[in-house]
Amino acid sequence: MTESPLRVGIIGFGYIGKIHAHCYQSIPHCFSEPKVQAQVAAVLRSGLGRDAEILHSLGSPLETTSMEEFLAQDLDMVDICSPNGLHHDQIQAALEKRHPIYCEKPLGLNLDQARDSTQAANKAGVLTHTAFTMRYIPAVQQAKAILAAGALGEINNFRIHYFHNSYMDPARPMSWRLQKATSGGGSLTDLGIHMIDMVRYLLGDVDWVKCRTRTFITQRPIAAGSAEMAPVDVDDWALCMLGLKNGAEGVIEVTRMSGGMGDSCRIEIFGSQGSIEVDFSQTGSVRYYDQRRKQYQLGSQGFPTPAGERPMSEWLPQPKLTLGWFKDAHLGSIYDFLLNIRERKESSANFEAALKAQELLEAAYLSASRNTGQIYLPLP
């Protein structure tokens, strides 16, 4: 590798900001001959003085609370890892410097923000990528290859669940994720957006959605151990029924309140010629039922990489170099974007894809709030 590492500025250095930083840092450990490398050059965060050892291990990047100072650095891209309600304004700021932007999901608090950010990014002509990291799970890539080859025949129906148990404890205090003004929504926004993207990514555009949501714990302590309570105004659970343009119908169910089921996800797709199942307990292989052979098989069975996708071998660490499926998926997504920046290539998970997901999310919440029938896309 002759070119110097891309200089990355990370905004927000909480849970996922540190995961991203570790991914940039891990590239030379995970790929024997990386075509591109990256160095965390600056971190913009809400307070200084934490995570000294992690920052030291990253080569002591500039740490600041000032957007001006952050953007004054010599950066090759900006990576947004802040709470959802900040994404829009931070995207606008990064666009003033015309930096390529990698942004965590969802793109914004609502459809208006997502539209604004996508239009502004298109106008600035910058490369963008959304952290739809579930696309970068090997079993999902294999499923995509099988579906793109048409091996399932006509798609009849699908069934997806994605369950966390992270908010079971009523004593868990209020956070930005539990208030609509700072998150845009609850489990459907946080987890469901991955599955909403998954439906579009694997099966195509959505025609309509009908959704139900519930909030099981309606107030929480304002801080750990506090007796003072604040209302929760986002969903703990959501169930969406979707109709696709190709005629298939199916459901997505998500919750952050499923006791004992952390990161439980299953994607089942049924067609006239067979079916596929992706289960997060076995992220390495899709389970494919071929109706002609009348047998199950594991893996993609040699179906070619679909058009527009980068072959897995180019972004997935070899088995002996894995960071575990969750970090591998983030690494794959990040590395794909770094390669795209070097090659000046558009990502399939760009802001346009994030906007489509946000539109469906908004339609789902509209349906839930009206408690009526289907909401058809596109929204006005």
Ligand SMILES: NC(=O)c1ccc[n+]([C@@H]2O[C@H](COP(=O)([O-])OP(=O)(O)OC[C@H]3O[C@@H](n4cnc5c(N)ncnc54)[C@H](O)[C@@H]3O)[C@@H](O)[C@H]2O)c1
């Ligand atoms: N793709 C995934 O798998 C995945 C997983 C978790 C989170 N996320 C997304 O990542 C984003 C962050 O989530 P998280 O779990 O890391 O949250 P978090 O609360 O752990 O971290 C957010 C960080 O942003 C900082 N912050 C707040 N205001 C800021 C500001 N004005 N400027 C800079 N930093 C500021 C906070 O201090 C905090 O450290 C969210 O959009 C979330 O949806 C994605």
